[in-house]
Amino acid sequence: MTDKKTFNELGLSPKILTAINKKGFEEPTAIQVMTIPLMLQDNTNIIAQAQTGTGKTAAFGLPLIEMIKASIKTVQALILVPTRELAIQVAEEINSLKGSKNLKIIPIYGGQSIVQQLSRLRKGVHIVVGTPGRIIDHLKRKTLKLKKIEHLIIDEADELLNMGFIEDMEKIMEHTNPDKRTLLFSATIPAKIKSLARKYMDGYELLTVKKKELVTNLTEQIYFEVKASDKFEALSRIIDIKDNFYGLVFCRTKNDADSVVTQLTDRGYDAEAIHGDFSQLQRERTLNKFKKQKINILVATDVAARGIDVNNLTHVINYSIPHDPESYVHRIGRTGRAGNQGTAITFITPNEYRKMMFIQRFAKTDIKKSNVPKIKDIINAKKKKIYDDLTAILEDEKKIEDKYYNFADKLIQDNNLTEILPALLKYCFKEELNPDAYGKIKEIGAKGKQLDQKGKARLFIALGKKDKISARKLVELIMGKVSIKPRQISDIQVMNRFSFITVPFEKAEKIVISFKEKGQRPLISHAKKDKNR
Numbered sequence: 001m002t003d004k005k006t007f008n009e010l011g012l013s014p015k016i017l018t019a020i021n022k023k024g025f026e027e028p029t030a031i032q033v034m035t036i037p038l039m040l041q042d043n044t045n046i047i048a049q050a051q052t053g054t055g056k057t058a059a060f061g062l063p064l065i066e067m068i069k070a071s072i073k074t075v076q077a078l079i080l081v082p083t084r085e086l087a088i089q090v091a092e093e094i095n096s097l098k099g100s101k102n103l104k105i106i107p108i109y110g111g112q113s114i115v116q117q118l119s120r121l122r123k124g125v126h127i128v129v130g131t132p133g134r135i136i137d138h139l140k141r142k143t144l145k146l147k148k149i150e151h152l153i154i155d156e157a158d159e160l161l162n163m164g165f166i167e168d169m170e171k172i173m174e175h176t177n178p179d180k181r182t183l184l185f186s187a188t189i190p191a192k193i194k195s196l197a198r199k200y201m202d203g204y205e206l207l208t209v210k211k212k213e214l215v216t217n218l219t220e221q222i223y224f225e226v227k228a229s230d231k232f233e234a235l236s237r238i239i240d241i242k243d244n245f246y247g248l249v250f251c252r253t254k255n256d257a258d259s260v261v262t263q264l265t266d267r268g269y270d271a272e273a274i275h276g277d278f279s280q281l282q283r284e285r286t287l288n289k290f291k292k293q294k295i296n297i298l299v300a301t302d303v304a305a306r307g308i309d310v311n312n313l314t315h316v317i318n319y320s321i322p323h324d325p326e327s328y329v330h331r332i333g334r335t336g337r338a339g340n341q342g343t344a345i346t347f348i349t350p351n352e353y354r355k356m357m358f359i360q361r362f363a364k365t366d367i368k369k370s371n372v373p374k375i376k377d378i379i380n381a382k383k384k385k386i387y388d389d390l391t392a393i394l395e396d397e398k399k400i401e402d403k404y405y406n407f408a409d410k411l412i413q414d415n416n417l418t419e420i421l422p423a424l425l426k427y428c429f430k431e432e433l434n435p436d437a438y439g440k441i442k443e444i445g446a447k448g449k450q451l452d453q454k455g456k457a458r459l460f461i462a463l464g465k466k467d468k469i470s471a472r473k474l475v476e477l478i479m480g481k482v483s484i485k486p487r488q489i490s491d492i493q494v495m496n497r498f499s500f501i502t503v504p505f506e507k508a509e510k511i512v513i514s515f516k517e518k519g520q521r522p523l524i525s526h527a528k529k530d531k532n533r
């Protein structure tokens with residue numbers, strides 16, 4: 001972890017570096033280090049093997065922002081993505097990095113009003129992030145012209161292929177400028193991608209992040225699925241349920257770290273942040289306080305935490321999932337040292353599940369799913385601590401001085417003895433034992449069904465490529481039996497023997513029922529939690 005590059009060394013302009021700093025990124029991820037200089041240097045075509053969550057959007061987004069000419073108001077780059085969620089996400093990420101450069105970046109996907117898209121296209125757009133179907137609609141209407149694009153980026157290429165978009169992709173490529181540069185990002189590089197590259201990319205450079213041998217220690221490792229907006233509540237509960245919590249909380253950006261510390265201190269916790277914006281002296285001061293346990297929570301970014309050597313941590317919390325397996329191992333290596341048993345907890349939002357499994361596989365480690373502590377369990381844990389502390393005082397008579405006996409005598413004289421103790425407990429622990437001090441956390445995947453943030457369910461279909469099923473055919477099959485719009489069926493994954501789709505929860509039940517046949521194994525069922533995602 002010593003040969004890390006900085007953003008300054010990648011050839012980006014000061015303007016963009018300012019935007020990166022504002023966004024809170026401290027150092028480039030591995031895929032960014034490889035992609036950015038290469039994209040800026042010449043017109044090489046690139047195939048990059050990178051998962052979601054590795055920072056790949058900024059890896060191609062930053063050079064695009066750098067190279068696209070704001071003064072020319074035509075589409076200069078097309079980014080093809082498999083789903084509308086990704087289209088929105090990618091457009092937002094690039095927008096958030098463009099800084100003061102006057103660029104228009106818009107997502108174009110099915111389901112959104114075509115009239116609105118037309119009007120935005122007419123006003124002039126520099127980068128389009130689109131799903132294949134709707135891009136083709138616009139090409140047919142001649143409302144989108146790709147003959148002048150300089151860059152074509154195919155994002156999550158394996159997903160695009162899995163979803164049966166190959167013909168659409170080929171059609172789109174035929175409409176593009178033959179002199180453009182093509183970049184293809186994919187988590188896996190199956191033979192189909194290679195043959196696509198042979199056909200449409202005139203030579204390319206293949207980028208893969210080298211994987212180092214990784215070993216994790218004996219730390220207990222768990223993960224929680226929580227909505228992004230529930231992360232802070234989950235963190236508070238983890239801190240509260242542990243007697244003497246002493247932990248390091250990892251955030252992805254400086255801004256996230258600051259925000260978590262502000263929320264923690266607002267709620268009365270002893271927490272401080274360390275990240276790249278603090279001077280070396282400030283960092284050392286904070287670290288010393290943490291080592292001496294004057295504060296019991298340290299919130300850090302990966303960069304600032306490098307080299308931190310603290311032995312007896314009870315927890316390492318990945319408030320945001322790390323970018324790669326290597327930093328996962330590095331982060332959690334802080335617990336379980338010197339024979340101490342520590343716990344490493346990773347928060348993931350539902351769409352980070354695959355990333356979690358990827359980390360687990362490459363870090364060769366077992367990360368178990370668990371649930372955020374329930375309020376009643378936290379209150380019980382606190383009561384147990386109060387009980388144990390009181391018992392310890394009672395067992396050591398010398399600990400109770402006369403002045404307390406005198407005060408107690410007065411209380412007993414004036415009040416009903418059976419009421420004094422509950423009143424005293426209320427007086428001392430009113431806040432601590434108040435369940436209403438906790439916020440609600442929305443359970444994900446209640447009743448063993450896969451629900452995502454927006455009340456959707458994941459369904460398993462016992463048909464796959466070997467049954468000559470494609471994403472299109474699946475949608476048609478379901479529409480033939482249930483009243484549902486194509487855009488309500490998302491994240492279609494067609495595997496060899498089976499497939500998955502995501503649909504609104506209320507439609508899921510109808511689909512499952514209408515495909516049931518007496519005496520037959522169900523053709524469509526709810527996807528098992530945690531499996532096959």
Ligand code: AMP
Binds near residue numbers: 028029032051054
């Ligand atoms: P992606 O793989 O593009 O989906 O990115 C995953 C997340 O990592 C996004 O929330 C990005 O904003 C964030 N990210 C990308 N690059 C960096 C970086 N160099 N430092 C910190 N966070 C980053």
